[in-house]
Amino acid sequence: MRTQVAIIGAGPAGLLLGQLLHKAGIDNVIVEQRSGEYVLGRIRAGIIEQICQDLLDEAGVGERMHREGIVHHGIELCFGGQRHRIDLRQLTGGKSVMVYGQTEVTRDLMDARAAAGLPTVYEAANVQVHDFDGTSPRVSWQKDGATHELQCDFIAGCDGFHGVCRASVPADRIQTFERVYPFGWLGILADTPPVSDELIYSNHERGFALCSMRSHTRSRHYVQVPLTDKVESWSDEAFWDELRRRLDPEAAESLVTGPSIEKSIAPLRSFVAEPMRFGRMFLAGDAAHIVPPTGAKGLNLAASDVRYLSRAFVEYYRDKTEAGIDDYSRKALRRVWKAERFSWFMTSLLHKFPDDAGFGFKIQQAELDYLVSSAAASTSLAENYVGLPFED
Ligand code: APR
Ligand code: PHB
Secondary structure, eight states, rough: OOOOOEEEEHHHHHHHHHHHHHHTTOEEEEEEEOHHHHTOOOOOOOEEEEEHHHHHTTTOOHHHHHOOOOEEEEEEEEETEEEEEEEEHHTTTTOOOEEOOOOHHHHHHHHHHHTTOOOOESSEEEEEEEOOOSSSSSEEETTTTTTEEEEEEEEOOOTTTTOOOHHTGGGGEEEEEOOOOOOEEEEEEHHHHHHSSSSSEOOOTOEEEEEEEEEOOOOOEEEEEEETTTGGOOOOHHHHHHHTTTTOHHHHHHOOOEEEEEEEEEEEEEEEEEEEETTTEEEEETTEEEEGGGOHHHHHHHOOOOHHHHHHHHHHHSSSHHHHHHHHHHHHHHHHHHHHHHHHHHHHHHHOOTOOHHHHHHHHHHHHHHHHHHHHHHHHHHHHHHHOOOOO
């Protein structure tokens, strides 16, 4: 088997890249280790930046998002028992974000890929990447008792944090930067109405809390928990009680509780691998970087890499120039590090740090007060939250 671009991983990064390349007439095959149902079973964040929405439209998969997604023009910061609105639209000259689950984005991309009849190999075992340093890279895997091989011009490593692509790079050619946070997020999904029209990010002495949503009838909430906590020991009732304690009196009063549909604990991590290109193999999305979810940047950053990478491939095939692929890593990393900075900033601002004797909490309160009372500070938060511009 032969293709132009072999894409490893059918998460949002791989699927979106495949769709954009297809639109540009570039052949691609996706090789994914899990089943389609497994990929769709993962519940993740749900905030989509304007530029990510534009890219989904460009890929021809934005229709349902515009129909079912909810446009948000602001967010609320809760601290000291009060909520303060950050008016994203006013502070950014009209920009907003879309509330639409990553699971739905993935589903739309999968459906479009199936409708276009594009090749995807699911449940591929022992996926390996070969010869990406030469001119004839290959991908191999096992399925149905046989070994398969795919020859290609390029490999796109869209295989997430635990993928095989980054792991196949010799250690002396890659540098990694990491921060692991001393807490996790316990999240629940429930068919209850959202607490407020907009997201509430709460800094509280007991720890961080976030009230989010998937629709007008489905809410998604999180509370900060110690990494040692087990999800089994959190009853739904205990979760709702803890969330209520971390909100302002009005939000606490209006909180509607109900049985959880999903409940899980996720650790928080910042991670970047440099560079993002190794010969004819390119990393994109979680394969190259992880952000803590506080800034809602994970999916958006994956889309941003894919935008740069798809344009670089189009330039290579259509304009016969390698300038785009040569510049991919530099361009992508410049935007990645800004999103890493913002996600780290939001995480540091809003969480309770276990080793803090009180000074850190006081600084957080001062910073939050400054943020909501200074136009310069709130503009900085808003422009990062809606997504920084691309370098073209
Ligand atoms: N071979 C083939 N596929 C693999 C391999 C492998 N060795 N290892 C992992 N994969 C697959 C995973 O099963 C998964 O479906 O690669 C896919 C990677 O998808 P994601 O983890 O969703 O990563 P990405 O597409 O970069 O999406 C980034 O997901 O985790 C969130 O916060 C993140 O929202 C961001 C988005
Ligand atoms: C979510 O809805 O899951 C969500 C929203 C905003 C975040 C993180 C997660 O910052």
